[in-house]
Amino acid sequence: MVTKLISKRLATRCANLALLSALLLIAQTSTAEYQLLDRVVAIAEDDVVLASQVRNDMRQLKRTLAARGTELPPDKIIYEQVLERAIIDSLQLQRAYRSGLRISDQDLNDAMQRVAEQNRLTLPQFREALEQSGQSYLEAREQMRKEMLIRRVQQRGVMRGMNIADSEVENFLQSSEGQALLEPEFQLDHILLPLPEGATKQQRQRAESTMQNLAKLAADKLFAELASELEAAGARHAPLGWRRKADIPSLFGETVSGLQKGEVSEVVQSDSGLHLVKLIDQRGGIEGTLRETKVRHILITPNEIRDEQQARELAQEVAAKLAAGEDFAALARQYSDDPGSALRGGDLGWNAPGKMVPAFESVMDIMALEEVSPPFESPFGWHILQVIDRRETDFTRERAKERARLIIAEGKFEDELNNWLQKLRDESFVEIK
CATH class of the missing domain: 1.10.4030.10 (Porin chaperone SurA, peptide-binding domain)
Incomplete structure (x- = not known):
C-alpha cells in the first residue's frame, strides 16, 4: 500500500512536471522546432525551482557582493548556493501554507x-x-x-522544539554576562572646573554660575560637543565611561542613582573643584516590583487539516460557547491545541511582563479580572484568554531568569534553526535536475 502511494505521488509529480515543461516551450512560427524559454532545475515537494529564478537570484547576489567589495567565488559555487537556498525557501513556504x-x-x-x-x-x-x-x-x-x-x-x-533547562539558566546567571543582568552599568560623561586653592566666595559663585550655564547647554548635547565653551570656561572634559555602581566615585554615587538617561546632574562640589555628570546610557540591572498576571487561554492553531479561516471560525465558535456560559476549563481541555496547558484547563500560571509574545501580552494587559477576551491572533494561532488574577511581586530574581532564558534562546536559535532546516530538507522530496 505504501509503495503504491509513493508511486502514485511520484507519478503525479512527473505528470505535473511534464505539463509545466510543455507550457515552457514555445513553437517557432517559421519552423517545426521548439525554443526552450525556461526549464525546471529542481523539484521541492509540490513546487519547482526554475532556471530563470536561479539566474535572477545569482545576479542579485553578485550585485550585493560587488557593492560590499567582496571577491566573487566561481559561478559554480554561487549557482549551488543559490539553488539550495531556493529549495529551502520553497520548502519553508510550503510548510507555512500547509x-x-x-x-x-x-x-x-x-x-x-x-x-x-x-x-x-x-x-x-x-x-x-x-x-x-x-x-x-x-x-x-x-x-x-x-x-x-x-x-x-x-x-x-x-x-x-527548544527546551532550556533550569540548570542552564542558573549557570548563565552565575556568569559575568549573567551578573551584568543583576547589576546595572551606567555610561557617564563628566566635566570638571578646577578651583584655585583658597578660592574666595565670589570665585566659587562665579564658577558655579558657569557650570550651571554649561549644564543648560548640555541638556541636548554631549560634553564633547561643547569643546569651545569648556575651553572658554577653563573646564576639563573627563568622561567616566561605563561603570558599575560600585565603581562610581562615591562623590557621584547618589547623584547618578537619581538621574534619568540624558539628564545632567546638579553641580557637585569637591576639594578639586566643581563637577557635572551626565547619564548617557544605562544597561543591565533588573530590580523592583512588577505586576504578574495569572491567565488561562484556549489556543486554536491552523494545521494541515484546518486552514487559517477554519481556525478563526472554530475560535469564534468556542467564544460563543463561553459567552453562553459554558465552562472555560472544560472547553480548553476539549478544544485547545496548546498541549502544555490544555489538560490544566488552559491555565498558564503567573506571567511577568515580557514572558508572552507581544500580541498575547497586549490583550492580557487590558483585560479586566475574569473578563474573557474575543478571539485574537498571535504567531501561534488564535487565542481566547481570561485573566484570573493579578499581583505585585518583587521580581528581581525571577525577571532575571526570564531575561536569561530569552538570551539563551537567542544564542541557541541559529544552531537550532540550522538543525530544523536540515531536518526539513531531509524529510522532504527534493530532486535536482
Missing part, C-alpha cells in the same frame, strides 16, 4: 512602512525609488510577504 500561516495586508503594509522609514523615506517615496532603480514595488512587496512567512514558520518550528 500550517495555515498567513501575513495580513495590514502586517505587510506596516513592514513596508518600516523599511521606508529605515531609508528615511515616506512609503510613496520608497515606491518611487524602487521603480526608478528598475524594481517593481509589487514584486518587492510580495518578496517581503514571503520573507515574513518564512520568519514566522521558523519561529514556530524552532521555538516550539
Whole structure:
C-alpha cells in the first residue's frame, strides 16, 4: 500500500512536471522546432525551482557582493548556493501554507512602512525609488510577504522544539554576562572646573554660575560637543565611561542613582573643584516590583487539516460557547491545541511582563479580572484568554531568569534553526535536475 502511494505521488509529480515543461516551450512560427524559454532545475515537494529564478537570484547576489567589495567565488559555487537556498525557501513556504500561516495586508503594509522609514523615506517615496532603480514595488512587496512567512514558520518550528533547562539558566546567571543582568552599568560623561586653592566666595559663585550655564547647554548635547565653551570656561572634559555602581566615585554615587538617561546632574562640589555628570546610557540591572498576571487561554492553531479561516471560525465558535456560559476549563481541555496547558484547563500560571509574545501580552494587559477576551491572533494561532488574577511581586530574581532564558534562546536559535532546516530538507522530496 505504501509503495503504491509513493508511486502514485511520484507519478503525479512527473505528470505535473511534464505539463509545466510543455507550457515552457514555445513553437517557432517559421519552423517545426521548439525554443526552450525556461526549464525546471529542481523539484521541492509540490513546487519547482526554475532556471530563470536561479539566474535572477545569482545576479542579485553578485550585485550585493560587488557593492560590499567582496571577491566573487566561481559561478559554480554561487549557482549551488543559490539553488539550495531556493529549495529551502520553497520548502519553508510550503510548510507555512500547509500550517495555515498567513501575513495580513495590514502586517505587510506596516513592514513596508518600516523599511521606508529605515531609508528615511515616506512609503510613496520608497515606491518611487524602487521603480526608478528598475524594481517593481509589487514584486518587492510580495518578496517581503514571503520573507515574513518564512520568519514566522521558523519561529514556530524552532521555538516550539527548544527546551532550556533550569540548570542552564542558573549557570548563565552565575556568569559575568549573567551578573551584568543583576547589576546595572551606567555610561557617564563628566566635566570638571578646577578651583584655585583658597578660592574666595565670589570665585566659587562665579564658577558655579558657569557650570550651571554649561549644564543648560548640555541638556541636548554631549560634553564633547561643547569643546569651545569648556575651553572658554577653563573646564576639563573627563568622561567616566561605563561603570558599575560600585565603581562610581562615591562623590557621584547618589547623584547618578537619581538621574534619568540624558539628564545632567546638579553641580557637585569637591576639594578639586566643581563637577557635572551626565547619564548617557544605562544597561543591565533588573530590580523592583512588577505586576504578574495569572491567565488561562484556549489556543486554536491552523494545521494541515484546518486552514487559517477554519481556525478563526472554530475560535469564534468556542467564544460563543463561553459567552453562553459554558465552562472555560472544560472547553480548553476539549478544544485547545496548546498541549502544555490544555489538560490544566488552559491555565498558564503567573506571567511577568515580557514572558508572552507581544500580541498575547497586549490583550492580557487590558483585560479586566475574569473578563474573557474575543478571539485574537498571535504567531501561534488564535487565542481566547481570561485573566484570573493579578499581583505585585518583587521580581528581581525571577525577571532575571526570564531575561536569561530569552538570551539563551537567542544564542541557541541559529544552531537550532540550522538543525530544523536540515531536518526539513531531509524529510522532504527534493530532486535536482
